[in-house]
Each structure stands twice: as structure tokens, then as C-alpha cells.
Amino acid sequence: MKILITGGAGFIASHIADEYINLGHEVFILDNLSTGFEGNINSKATFINLDICDKSLTELFEVQKFDVVNHHAAQMDVRKSVADPTFDANTNIIGTINLLQNAVKTGVKKFIFSSTGGAVYGEQEYFPADEQHPTSPLSPYGISKLTVEKYLFFYNKQYGLNYSILRYANIYGPRQNPFGEAGVIAIFTSKLLAGEQPIINGEGTQTRDYVFVKDVVNANVKVLKDEIPDIMNVGTGIETNVNEIFNTLNKIINNGQVEKHGPSAPGEQLRSVITSDKFYKRFNWKPTTKLTDGLRETVIFFESKLVK
Ligand SMILES: NC(=O)c1ccc[n+]([C@@H]2O[C@H](COP(=O)([O-])OP(=O)(O)OC[C@H]3O[C@@H](n4cnc5c(N)ncnc54)[C@H](O)[C@@H]3O)[C@@H](O)[C@H]2O)c1
Known part of the structure; x- marks a missing residue:
């Protein structure tokens, strides 16, 4: 086509x-x-x-x-x-x-x-x-x-x-732009790899569905x-909060950073998670990538960009 x-x-x-x-x-x-x-x-x-x-x-x-x-x-x-x-x-x-x-x-x-x-x-x-x-x-x-x-x-x-x-x-993975406002995974990954301190907005308990x-x-x-x-x-139907994202990435990258919090972002949605049951019923499709595996692949991509 x-x-x-x-x-x-x-x-x-x-x-x-x-x-x-x-x-x-x-x-x-x-x-x-x-x-x-x-x-x-x-x-x-x-x-x-x-x-x-x-x-x-x-x-x-x-x-x-x-x-x-x-x-x-x-x-x-x-x-x-x-x-x-x-x-x-x-x-x-x-x-x-x-x-x-x-x-x-x-x-x-x-x-x-x-x-x-x-x-x-x-x-x-x-x-x-x-x-x-x-x-x-x-x-x-x-x-x-x-x-x-x-x-x-x-x-x-x-x-x-x-x-x-x-x-x-919320989609994440290789090639996501770490310089925008969105994409907490890309932002945290690039900061952690550069040895910089990511700041978590508010308590970090706000959840998203990361696919x-x-x-x-x-x-x-x-x-x-x-x-x-x-x-x-x-989506995956699985809720993950920002603290969990930070801690998983921090373990993978292991650059000695600790969890740090800043003020909450005004108007930020608290919880978001969606079910793909309809897609699954129609196409026998569901996401197969576990979050830790996807995060590892994302880190590898950002590391390769640093080397270049
Ligand atoms: N990233 C997510 O988690 C997410 C979640 C829900 C929906 N979406 C949607 O998926 C789409 C792609 O998102 P992404 O994360 O890949 O963002 P991205 O910014 O990487 O990609 C958007 C692309 O559109 C181009 N673009 C923007 N305005 C344009 C215009 N006026 N004319 C021509 N090109 C233009 C940009 O240059 C860029 O290459 C968007 O429509 C976004 O709303 C993304």
C-alpha cells in the first residue's frame, strides 16, 4: 500500500x-x-x-x-x-x-x-x-x-x-524527545545518564499507563x-507512579542519584490508566513488553546517543 x-x-x-x-x-x-x-x-x-x-x-x-x-x-x-x-x-x-x-x-x-x-x-x-x-x-x-x-x-x-x-x-521508548515537557521516562533517563538530578513533581504518586x-x-x-x-x-491497563519510574531507571543506570522532589505541577492529572480489552478482543493484540524490559531498551538507546 x-x-x-x-x-x-x-x-x-x-x-x-x-x-x-x-x-x-x-x-x-x-x-x-x-x-x-x-x-x-x-x-x-x-x-x-x-x-x-x-x-x-x-x-x-x-x-x-x-x-x-x-x-x-x-x-x-x-x-x-x-x-x-x-x-x-x-x-x-x-x-x-x-x-x-x-x-x-x-x-x-x-x-x-x-x-x-x-x-x-x-x-x-x-x-x-x-x-x-x-x-x-x-x-x-x-x-x-x-x-x-x-x-x-x-x-x-x-x-x-x-x-x-x-x-x-503514555508511550515511551527509543527516540522519545527528552527536551520537551512531556515524556517523564525520556527526561529522567537523559538526566540520570548525564549524572544530573531529576526532580519529581510533588509526591510522585501520580500514575500513568506506560506502553x-x-x-x-x-x-x-x-x-x-x-x-x-x-x-x-x-495501553497496558497497569498503573505506575513516577517514584516507581524514577527508582527503576535509577537502578538500571546506577549513577548514584537519589529520589528528590520539587513542587507539584499545577493542574497535573492524578491518575490515568486505560484498558485495551476492546483491541484485544478485535485483534488478539495486547502489549507484551514488560516495563523493566522497555526501560532497559530505552536506556540502551539513550546511552548509544551519548557515545556518538
Ligand atoms: N508520546 C505519547 O505518549 C503520546 C500519547 C498520546 C498521543 N500521542 C500522539 O502521538 C503523536 C506523535 O507523538 P510523539 O510522541 O511521537 O511526538 P513527536 O513530537 O516526537 O512527533 C510529532 C511529529 O510531528 C511533527 N509535527 C508537529 N507539528 C507539525 C505540523 N504542523 N506539520 C507537520 N509536522 C508536524 C513534529 O516535527 C514531530 O516530528 C502526536 O499526535 C501525539 O499527540 C502521543
Whole structure:
């Protein structure tokens, strides 16, 4: 299949691109390199350095006639979305509509969308959240992801565009950017390896559902040919708190650091964990990477970057 992957110079989608290429698909990567890196781009992919909001997307879609769009490009910083909701909405909503309009005009059959199980549910009413959990996003980022889900429903009803919406838990692994606000594992790993002291926000008892990027790649492979438009969680169903993350990484890296706490981050969600039972029932898929194994692989990757 001919697949356009947006955000393919970034963390998650660069791994998806690698696997789609391994499986023999023809992959195009669209990315404006705002948070992604050219070094993440598979050399067998065709790279288009462009913003998803750019009007010249039309020409690209008309010429290439993609079968599938796998959409991962986004403004994905929750705090930035609060500080500048217009920028967030412009990229995440208007940019996605630009892709969707071109997709339906040029006969794209399938649209895969990276949503978020952390931000669309908001502070959870029950644990783990399934797809029926009320959606009460607490940030413009969560609102923009949920809005795109609604647009996909519309594009399916109006134009028959097939979609898979994947509501991700907290993804971690090689290539995650340690310089952003998000991604506690990447941030702690790079600090510990550099012999610097990571600071845990507040008591460190806030929990997340951490899923390894390679498991997420497999989920993106499973939905590639799915003909049923659907919304599915992609997570482990396991809650881990920040102190546990710090202590496991600290043991692996063993650089003599101790647990240190700072002030809590205002508005930080307390608990987040999602169930992927629906995905499992439909595709016989669940994450297989244990947290300690995923963390080890992540540390090895960051160490290799230090050597270079
Ligand atoms: N990392 C997570 O835990 C997580 C959880 C839930 C959902 N997601 C979603 O997964 C997707 C990928 O996240 P990631 O962690 O790989 O982030 P990332 O920042 O590494 O990747 C995003 C990529 O999109 C590109 N991009 C941003 N704005 C663009 C624009 N306007 N036009 C073209 N390219 C643009 C960036 O340059 C980058 O390469 C995002 O949509 C994010 O919201 C991530």
C-alpha cells in the first residue's frame, strides 16, 4: 500500500514508518521538523518537509493518491496548548481538516489517527478507563484530539472515509524527545545518564499507563487493513507512579542519584490508566513488553546517543 505518515520524523511515527517499510509498504513521511529529527527518518521513505496546514498538500495528495494516511503530526505539549490554544487548534484541528479534505478528494481509503487516552478522558471516574468512559478533557490539547475524533465520525458518515482512532496511553521508548515537557521516562533517563538530578513533581504518586513504543507499532500494523471504523484504547491497563519510574531507571543506570522532589505541577492529572480489552478482543493484540524490559531498551538507546 502507499501510505502517508504525518509526524514520521518524530518519536512514535518514525517507528511505525520503519515497520510499514519492513512489511513492504511504500511510505511517504510528511513532517515540518518542529519537534522531529531528520535522523529518525527511514532512508527508504520519501520525505516531504511540509506543515500539515500548508495548502500545497493538495498537489501532493493529487499526485500520489495515497491508500492510507497515518496521522501522528501534532502540537502535543499539554502546557503549550494551555498557553497558546490558538496554535494548538490550528495545528491539531485545522491541520487535520486540511489532511481530511485532501484525503476524501483523492480517494484515500483509510485514516489512522493518534488520539490520547490520557487527555480525552480527563480525571477518570473509574479505573482503568474503557472507550465508554466519559470524555472530559482538561486541556486544549485534549479538546483538539477529541474534536478530530468527531470530525472523523463526520467524514465517515459524509464521505465513507474509513478510520481507526487509537487512544494512546503514555508511550515511551527509543527516540522519545527528552527536551520537551512531556515524556517523564525520556527526561529522567537523559538526566540520570548525564549524572544530573531529576526532580519529581510533588509526591510522585501520580500514575500513568506506560506502553512501550514497539507495542504501539504493532497496534498500528493491526489496524492497517481494518474495515470497521472504530475508537480503541492502546495501553497496558497497569498503573505506575513516577517514584516507581524514577527508582527503576535509577537502578538500571546506577549513577548514584537519589529520589528528590520539587513542587507539584499545577493542574497535573492524578491518575490515568486505560484498558485495551476492546483491541484485544478485535485483534488478539495486547502489549507484551514488560516495563523493566522497555526501560532497559530505552536506556540502551539513550546511552548509544551519548557515545556518538
Ligand atoms: N508520546 C505519547 O505518549 C503520546 C500519547 C498520546 C498521543 N500521542 C500522539 O502521538 C503523536 C506523535 O507523538 P510523539 O510522541 O511521537 O511526538 P513527536 O513530537 O516526537 O512527533 C510529532 C511529529 O510531528 C511533527 N509535527 C508537529 N507539528 C507539525 C505540523 N504542523 N506539520 C507537520 N509536522 C508536524 C513534529 O516535527 C514531530 O516530528 C502526536 O499526535 C501525539 O499527540 C502521543
